[in-house]
Amino acid sequence: METVRLTTAQALIKFLNQQYVQIDGEEFPFVEGIFNIFGHGNVLGFGQALEQDPGHLKIIQGKNEQGMAHAAIAYSKQMLRKKIYAITTSSGPGSANLVTAAGTALANNIPVLLLPADTYATRQPDPVLQQVEQEHSTAITTNDALKPLSRYWDRITRPEQLMSSLIRAFEVMTDPAKAGPATVCISQDVEGEAFDYDVKFFEKRVHYIDRKLPTERELNGATELIKASKKPLIVVGGGVKYSEARESLMEFSKRYNIPLVETQAGKSAVESSFVNNLGGLGITGTQAANKAAIQADLIIGIGTRFTDFATSSKTLFNFETTKFLNINVSRMQAYKLDAFPVVADARTTLEALIPMLEGYTSEFGDLITELKEEWLIERDRLSKVTFNRENFDPEIKNHFSQEKLNEYADALNTELAQTTALLAINDTIDPDSIIICAAGSLPGDLQRLWHSEVPNTYHLEYGYSCMGYEVSGTLGLKLADPTKEVYTIVGDGSFLMLHSEFITAIQYNKKINVLLFDNSGYGCINNLQMDSGNGSFNCEFRTDDNQIMNIDYAKVAEGYGAKAYRANTVEELKAALEDAKNQDRSTLIEMKVLPKTMTDGYDGSWWNLGFPEVSNQEGVQKTYELKQQKLKNAKQY
Ligand SMILES: Cc1ncc(C[n+]2csc(CCOP(=O)(O)OP(=O)(O)O)c2C)c(N)n1
Numbered sequence: 001m002e003t004v005r006l007t008t009a010q011a012l013i014k015f016l017n018q019q020y021v022q023i024d025g026e027e028f029p030f031v032e033g034i035f036n037i038f039g040h041g042n043v044l045g046f047g048q049a050l051e052q053d054p055g056h057l058k059i060i061q062g063k064n065e066q067g068m069a070h071a072a073i074a075y076s077k078q079m080l081r082k083k084i085y086a087i088t089t090s091s092g093p094g095s096a097n098l099v100t101a102a103g104t105a106l107a108n109n110i111p112v113l114l115l116p117a118d119t120y121a122t123r124q125p126d127p128v129l130q131q132v133e134q135e136h137s138t139a140i141t142t143n144d145a146l147k148p149l150s151r152y153w154d155r156i157t158r159p160e161q162l163m164s165s166l167i168r169a170f171e172v173m174t175d176p177a178k179a180g181p182a183t184v185c186i187s188q189d190v191e192g193e194a195f196d197y198d199v200k201f202f203e204k205r206v207h208y209i210d211r212k213l214p215t216e217r218e219l220n221g222a223t224e225l226i227k228a229s230k231k232p233l234i235v236v237g238g239g240v241k242y243s244e245a246r247e248s249l250m251e252f253s254k255r256y257n258i259p260l261v262e263t264q265a266g267k268s269a270v271e272s273s274f275v276n277n278l279g280g281l282g283i284t285g286t287q288a289a290n291k292a293a294i295q296a297d298l299i300i301g302i303g304t305r306f307t308d309f310a311t312s313s314k315t316l317f318n319f320e321t322t323k324f325l326n327i328n329v330s331r332m333q334a335y336k337l338d339a340f341p342v343v344a345d346a347r348t349t350l351e352a353l354i355p356m357l358e359g360y361t362s363e364f365g366d367l368i369t370e371l372k373e374e375w376l377i378e379r380d381r382l383s384k385v386t387f388n389r390e391n392f393d394p395e396i397k398n399h400f401s402q403e404k405l406n407e408y409a410d411a412l413n414t415e416l417a418q419t420t421a422l423l424a425i426n427d428t429i430d431p432d433s434i435i436i437c438a439a440g441s442l443p444g445d446l447q448r449l450w451h452s453e454v455p456n457t458y459h460l461e462y463g464y465s466c467m468g469y470e471v472s473g474t475l476g477l478k479l480a481d482p483t484k485e486v487y488t489i490v491g492d493g494s495f496l497m498l499h500s501e502f503i504t505a506i507q508y509n510k511k512i513n514v515l516l517f518d519n520s521g522y523g524c525i526n527n528l529q530m531d532s533g534n535g536s537f538n539c540e541f542r543t544d545d546n547q548i549m550n551i552d553y554a555k556v557a558e559g560y561g562a563k564a565y566r567a568n569t570v571e572e573l574k575a576a577l578e579d580a581k582n583q584d585r586s587t588l589i590e591m592k593v594l595p596k597t598m599t600d601g602y603d604g605s606w607w608n609l610g611f612p613e614v615s616n617q618e619g620v621q622k623t624y625e626l627k628q629q630k631l632k633n634a635k636q637y
């Protein structure tokens, strides 16, 4: 057997360079690069291996392990899971910082390779700096915290274990039904230990991402269900994007007059202006989509996980009569809601179904166009919301008095409404720009209001809805599509939570644009608590003496080296957006927006939450009673 003597870290880097994927006949390297923050746990093993021979891997120095992993996740999601970045971290706190990011990748089914350093395999120097000790087991390390959040997890304590471990990791990451984070922890002493590796291990390896075909039985069952339905409705999930099923979906929808509605992950699979696209569904859905859902007698879920946000906590549909047909590569997802499951690739299934439905047409008739037109009027209204100091009626009603809204207008020196600002942005930035968001009130506004006219330009992480993904993820977008303008749409709370990779973007001259909506508080949570009958408790950003905080984020961005703007009117905002397009460096536009000016829920929007059963507040009791009412018609599982 021909062998080559390498350290474990050198072998790993050599292997990463040889992994390819083949999709629809096209072949390319799977691992684009590696993010790193070096500490004593990885600088010697990984650091040496990367310095000696990185191969084609791009090497990016991150600023926060969670942040750089979020950048890698956004990269992979934007690349439709066809390419990844790996992440190397030190042990202890460096790897603990990956926990949140692993959860984000897992919830969203995004492949990413996490390579945290681990404790010494020999245990000779134990306990080392940053090693935690448990009395009942010496085998537990910080990295065990990543187990429940990884789709594949392994610990390497001997150099030769690397071979079988990496093959498993890549098999998992390149399987459309299982794709998610693979975590391979490597003992820090083992990173530098040598082994005579079989050269075959380093030969070019192609992972074939094949399209799983539906069976005849599945196609016949699906055809029967659709033909028996008067008002079928398509729920477009993220799987539609990953399957690149846009054209077949539009053909299917148009030919049989079946409306489609979008989940956060599915939005921009098909452009918003498509005649049958009724927009976002569920808790943060449009009036049009939710009205269609209430009437539908068959829900065709394509590549969707049917989260609570899509189904309004399983209250949106008429579960007594409505049937479900799920097309999904994952059996687990296809089984949901007692659906007829078609466990197959979305595009292939739609292509097969189109000819089988010849002669069919839904009974939606002109209703689709009518619903769409009605919604566009509402959207237009929301683009023109203007504040006044006497009798302003915000979207989120009966929370803050006029006096309190005036206090915000004075403290933040603004009269700008969130929906007005958001739609001005939608009108001004180039349609092929990519936007990203994850948490707060903005995901709801975006799902309802944002018009995406170029496919795959709307990037929402709403599986984990992890604050801090927004700015970090924007760097991932720029790495995925360097020719496009990329914009993060982020609340002040999320910006404060984590924006370390803003500096990485500036450092590597990857231009990103941060659009910061500052309402001085955790706005959506404040809405939630007040909607549920509570007071405004600890969600506004106020000082000890009750003053609304006014933070100069533009100055912070300037300090980092970004071009910064302050825009508190639509005119200032549009001017800043135009100027930002002409900049070579990263930008931040700070907008002070009034609280309570985000969108509210429409028909069919209800969220099952932990409303208290006992309370001395009348409003709280009412929301609990409403929950009992709602659950009477909800599907129980
Ligand atoms: C890491 C993380 N921690 C906590 C939450 C819960 N959470 C969701 S939205 C939110 C507040 C967001 O505030 P901001 O970004 O200012 O947006 P706004 O709602 O004000 O528009 C919080 C705390 C979360 N989603 N992610």
Ligand SMILES: O=C1C[C@@H](O)[C@H](O)[C@@H](O)C1=O
Pocket: 438, 439, 440, 441, 443, 444, 465, 466, 524, 525
């Ligand atoms: O708790 C939450 C409430 C949602 O409105 C928000 O978008 C999300 O980020 C969240 O975590």
Ligand SMILES: [Mg+2]
Pocket: 491, 492, 493, 517, 518, 519, 520, 521, 522, 523
């Ligand atoms: Mg806020």
